[in-house]
Amino acid sequence: MDPVIVVGAGPVGLALALALAAQEVPSVVLDEGAGADEYRPARTAVLRPDTAAFVERLGCADTLREEGARWSGWRSMRRRQVVRHVAFADARGGGAGGVDGRGPDDGLGEGYDERRGGTTAREAPGRGGQQLGPGDGPAYGSGDGQGPGLGDGAAYGPGDEPGVESPLHVPQHALTLALRQAIAAPRTRGLVRIVGDSRLDALDQDASGVSAHTRGPRSAWWRGSHLVGCDGARSTVRKLLGIRFPGRTAVERHAVAMLRAELPWPGEAVLHRQPPWRGGGDEVTARPLPAGGWRLDWLLPPRGDLVTPEALVGRIRETLAGWCAEVPPYDLIDTGVYTLHHRLARSWRVDRAFLAGDAAHLLGALGTQGLDEGLRDVENLAWKLAAACHDGPSEVLLDSYEAERRTAVAARLRAADQSLPVLRGGGGLRTYLGGSRQHDALLTDGHLGLGPLGAPPSYVHSPLAPLGAEARVEVGTESGAPVDDVPVTSPDGATGRLRDRLGRGVLVVLVAPGTGVWNRRHWVSAGVMPRLAEAVRALPVRGELLVTEAYPGAAAHTVLLVRPDGHLAAAFAGVRPAELRAAAEALRGGPGRDADGEVRAEETADVH
Incomplete structure (x- = not known):
């Protein structure tokens, strides 16, 4: 089998190589660098629960835990307990908000001189109090913005109740190291080869594969079945394919600092809009990092002067004093300035070549990641x-791939672009369009991985959707949406979570109340199980049979067909071998239904 050629050895390219290896597909990763990610503590990544779970399945959990990224430190929260509002005595406006994102090239953004304008220093002024002063104490409100204490700042973070998982904030160099170590682990069995100092400069395609030429210490031609450009915002693959990359430049601009300090909200992320002090900007975000670290982001004017070291230190001290009554001792570790762009490639596929990650899209404003x-x-x-x-x-x-993913990212960009004039357009416009509370909830959802700015995508109109069938039923998950991570048991008695089984083939999940208390040797050969097991073995794709005691909105004996990426393909009332097989056939490109509801066949489809 020819390998898949992956161009780019950032987190996206490395994750693709690992995901392919998990399915016995070899790959060659062309890295134009020397194989070491630049150590920048202020360059961090925020992973939603679904993407964090995906990276964990790739074999990165242990390494990230060792890096101190608190990989296993998630706690759950209910939606109505998401936001903690903090009222300041001299508040000027209302609401929660904030932005966290990354610039192009997976870094701190354009303007390298600005990044160099940062400073690394240790400042330890006289120890001040870490509590807010009289009249400025914290007040607690509900996640919908209707609770008491609504002021001009807000904090959100995990609570103690089951519900929505909080995002995971990790240093990007730690994530890259974890992915590289997972590639070096025995489980990949040599399926991934990383080639350093290899810059792509040509590619050719034919009916049977792709040839890619690299230059470096030694020029070489590489042959593969397919090629995927994961080479960032200035993608060489995209340029060689002649794909346009339209969009908006400099949508937002931020200054960032990584420091160690004691803040009044240990372990919680803080979004503070319209801070009462002058010079701190209209918005500042603080996210906790391991070992007492914090990442602080200040929203800057779209166009302005370079941020000097002196100006950034002044901004840090003013912000810390505003939060802690006095400037607490702190260690300044790293700084930078990054610019966010919104762009979307016109096409994500040309024959056997594909785009992924920043090569295909740029986003990051208003909490999108x-x-x-x-x-x-x-x-x-x-x-x-x-x-x-x-x-x-x-x-x-x-x-x-393009039909689903480009549509999902386009919707995310559209939601952010439509929200920006409202959220950044001034008080009059905000009031006219319904006040700040709804807009603040939108921002909070974006940061928490909820709503149009943050929720995982649903592929409702996927070309892989099966044809309608009388046996199809509705459950708590819409067809095309990510499935709930329920406990499951395999016929051999192994137990775990549904997410843990993803990535190797389709999953067929039977909802069977009582299996948790029955002896396995009884239920595995009783009722509908033998017939369902036979139907799974007869599928035209690789499948695994699992059983769960309950699934939201599903009656007993409901059968769920789950895609390898965790999205629900279909749900059936009982064991329906013919309908199950037809739905699995649609998942590999067989007859199905297009976005207009018309039956489509493989030989008539051509959308790239």
């Missing part, structure tokens, strides 16, 4: 490439 979307690209594309490599190419299946 570019790396999150890049990892979702990988999870969506990997199983489709693996199917093409093992079973032969299907144009419908490969085209569905």
